[in-house]
Amino acid sequence: MAETKTAYERVQAARNGKRPMGSYYIEHMIDDFVELHGDRRFGDDAAIVAGIGTLNRIPVTVIAMERGDTIEERMKRNFGCPEPEGYRKALRLMKEAEKFRRPIICFIGSSGAYCGIEAEERGQGLAIAENLYEMMGMKTPIISVVVGEGGSGGALALGVCDTAIMLENAVYSVISPEGCASILWKDSAKAPEAAEHLRLTSYDLLQFDVIEKLIPESGKTDREICSELKTVLLEEIQKLSALSPEALLEHRYAKFRKIGA
Amino acid sequence: MSTFRNIIQAITGTDEQPPRTCKKCGTEIPYSDYIANHCICPECGTYFRMRAVERLDATVDPGSFQEIDKKLRSKDPIKFPDYSQKLDKAEKASGLNEGVVCGTAQISGMDCGIFVMDSAFMMGSMGTVVGEKITRIIEKSTELHLPVIGFITSGGARMQEGIFSLMQMAKVSGAVKRHSEAGLLYIAVLTDPTTGGITASFAMQGDIIIAEPKALIGFAGQRVIEQTTGEKLPAGFQRAEFQLEHGFVDLIEERPRMTYTLAKLLKLHQAK
Numbered sequence: 001m002a003e004t005k006t007a008y009e010r011v012q013a014a015r016n017g018k019r020p021m022g023s024y025y026i027e028h029m030i031d032d033f034v035e036l037h038g039d040r041r042f043g044d045d046a047a048i049v050a051g052i053g054t055l056n057r058i059p060v061t062v063i064a065m066e067r068g069d070t071i072e073e074r075m076k077r078n079f080g081c082p083e084p085e086g087y088r089k090a091l092r093l094m095k096e097a098e099k100f101r102r103p104i105i106c107f108i109g110s111s112g113a114y115c116g117i118e119a120e121e122r123g124q125g126l127a128i129a130e131n132l133y134e135m136m137g138m139k140t141p142i143i144s145v146v147v148g149e150g151g152s153g154g155a156l157a158l159g160v161c162d163t164a165i166m167l168e169n170a171v172y173s174v175i176s177p178e179g180c181a182s183i184l185w186k187d188s189a190k191a192p193e194a195a196e197h198l199r200l201t202s203y204d205l206l207q208f209d210v211i212e213k214l215i216p217e218s219g220k221t222d223r224e225i226c227s228e229l230k231t232v233l234l235e236e237i238q239k240l241s242a243l244s245p246e247a248l249l250e251h252r253y254a255k256f257r258k259i260g261a
Numbered sequence: 262m263s264t265f266r267n268i269i270q271a272i273t274g275t276d277e278q279p280p281r282t283c284k285k286c287g288t289e290i291p292y293s294d295y296i297a298n299h300c301i302c303p304e305c306g307t308y309f310r311m312r313a314v315e316r317l318d319a320t321v322d323p324g325s326f327q328e329i330d331k332k333l334r335s336k337d338p339i340k341f342p343d344y345s346q347k348l349d350k351a352e353k354a355s356g357l358n359e360g361v362v363c364g365t366a367q368i369s370g371m372d373c374g375i376f377v378m379d380s381a382f383m384m385g386s387m388g389t390v391v392g393e394k395i396t397r398i399i400e401k402s403t404e405l406h407l408p409v410i411g412f413i414t415s416g417g418a419r420m421q422e423g424i425f426s427l428m429q430m431a432k433v434s435g436a437v438k439r440h441s442e443a444g445l446l447y448i449a450v451l452t453d454p455t456t457g458g459i460t461a462s463f464a465m466q467g468d469i470i471i472a473e474p475k476a477l478i479g480f481a482g483q484r485v486i487e488q489t490t491g492e493k494l495p496a497g498f499q500r501a502e503f504q505l506e507h508g509f510v511d512l513i514e515e516r517p518r519m520t521y522t523l524a525k526l527l528k529l530h531q532a533k
Contacts, residue, residue, distance in 0.1 A: 113461075113480065113481075114489075115480075115481035115482075115485045115486050115489045115490075116481075116486060116489060116490050117486060117490060117492060117494065117495070117498070119480075119481070120479050120480060120481060120486070120498070120499060121507055122507075123465075123507070123508075123509050124461070124480040124481065125460030125461045125464070125465050125479065125480035125509075126460075126465040126509055128461035128462070128480070129434070129460070129461050129462050129463070129464070129465035129466050130465070130466075132430060132431055132434035132461075132462055133434045133437060133438050133466050134438075136431070136434055136435040136438045137438050137442070152418070152427060152458070153418070153427070153430060153457070153458050153461040153462075153480075156427055156428075156430060156431060157461075159431070160431050160434070172424060172427075173423065173424065173427075174418050174419075174420060174422075174423055174424060174426050174427040174458075175418075175420050179485075180420055183420065184342070197339070197341055197342055198339070198420075198423050198424075199339040199423050199424065200423065200424065204424075205424060208338075208424065208425070210424050210425075210428060252435075253435050253439070256428060256431045256432045256435055257396070257432060257435065259389075259425060259428040259429070259432060260338070260388075260389025260390075260392055260393055260422075260425045260428065260429060260432070261393055
């Protein structure tokens with residue numbers, strides 16, 4: 001597969017305001033979707049859309065980051081940056097999925113977990129930590145798809161999975177290129193250079209064995225990409241559903257265990 | 262006398278430890294007084310950031326510590342600019358091969374697995390080796406059926422190893438989960454500073470979470486929050502006392518009593 005874009009061009013593509021986020025995939029891929037709200041602790045976070053529906057008649061739980069299209073919606077959805085309640089809603093509904101042995105599909109696309117005073121007061125770190133911990137033991141298949149910007153721990157909180165998929169122009173990184181550049185060179189304008197060094201493209205992560213699948217985008221419409229992703233998701237669900245819960249967890253543990261071993 | 266005297270000497274390369282100077286009040290403290298006072302300023306009570314060896318020395322039974330994976334050194338998995346040089350510099354400055362020291366030990370005669378992070382090595386940041394070493398001591402403890410004590414201090418995931426650092430958060434979480442499912446105790450002791458991806462993973466996964474007084478504990482960096490929100494941060498924001506008040510740590514323990522409290526908790530979990 002040919003690399004035709006620079007790393008930073010992919011970062012820009014991943015962040016593009018017109019790029020489809022979680023809701024788009026729910027709308028075009030999932031039938032009979034019922035959105036479910038709230039973490040049953042404090043509130044409902046609109047930066048994460050979650051619910052149950054079917055993928056080719058297979059019931060699935062979907063957890064999707066969403067930033068919104070209009071400015072009003074973006075305000076409401078906090079520009080796609082989840083608060084602790086978003087992660088807790090995700091975990092609550094993942095547990096519900098586990099109870100009914102239903103596969104979980106996570107759509108990731110956010111600059112990161114929200115950095116705010118109240119988010120800290122309500123345990124942003126704990127919320128992410130609990131997701132990582134619980135997802136490692138979730139006895140049902142989890143497939144995570146990075147569709148936009150995979151921003152650090154806030155992305156990983158929906159990224160502990162059996163199969164990790166990235167769209168070609170999605171990125172996934174420990175730190176934003178701007179953050180990296182301002183630490184390294186005290187100059188966030190050098191983000192394009194930092195983006196190259198961080199190795200955050202889908203091609204990099206496939207090469208590193210951190211993700212399993214890459215969905216090419218060039219020359220395709222959003223609908224075509226969505227349709228190809230759907231095919232891959234169905235294949236993966238079929239493959240993972242054949243595993244016993246024990247084999248599934250062993251496989252998931254091994255997938256992360258080997259990274260940097 | 263310190264059981265880790267030799268190690269401390271090896272780190273500094275001298276027999277005589279230089280005195281420490283308190284950053285807050287400027288008091289110069291002879292090293293023997295500094296150790297005797299648990300690395301706390303005798304004048305103003307400021308907690309210094311303890312080195313891993315000092316922490317082990319203050320915590321575990323003399324001669325009981327058996328280090329594992331001492332020689333593991335970081336590679337440069339994404340060939341990040343200047344990272345190799347940074348690692349060399351950190352090794353020289355800290356006398357360690359990486360930002361965490363792991364092994365088995367006894368506390369008041371009770372066996373445990375222990376990992377102690379050291380902020381002198383690139384702020385205790387977690388790259389692949391820190392993640393791997395912590396994973397291994399937790400796995401080993403699961404296998405040997407031992408509780409785990411983790412002394413945590415870290416600036417977060419290490420930028421220079423990119424996505425590999427981020428994935429260590431998941432890897433360690435998996436090991437903690439398995440250890441827990443084996444019915445074993447994990448105590449996380451959060452010391453100054455505990456931030457970023459560490460707070461968002463194993464720092465917050467302890468059965469019991471203890472914090473040192475005034476330690477900075479949080480997910481997002483304070484400057485980032487100020488820039489994002491344009492708000493001024495309240496006094497004491499993200500300090501140990503703030504985390505206790507908001508319900509995220511079980512207790513705050515003063516350093517001179519830490520070993521006693523750990524021993525008590527270990528004992529309580531042994532009792533049938």
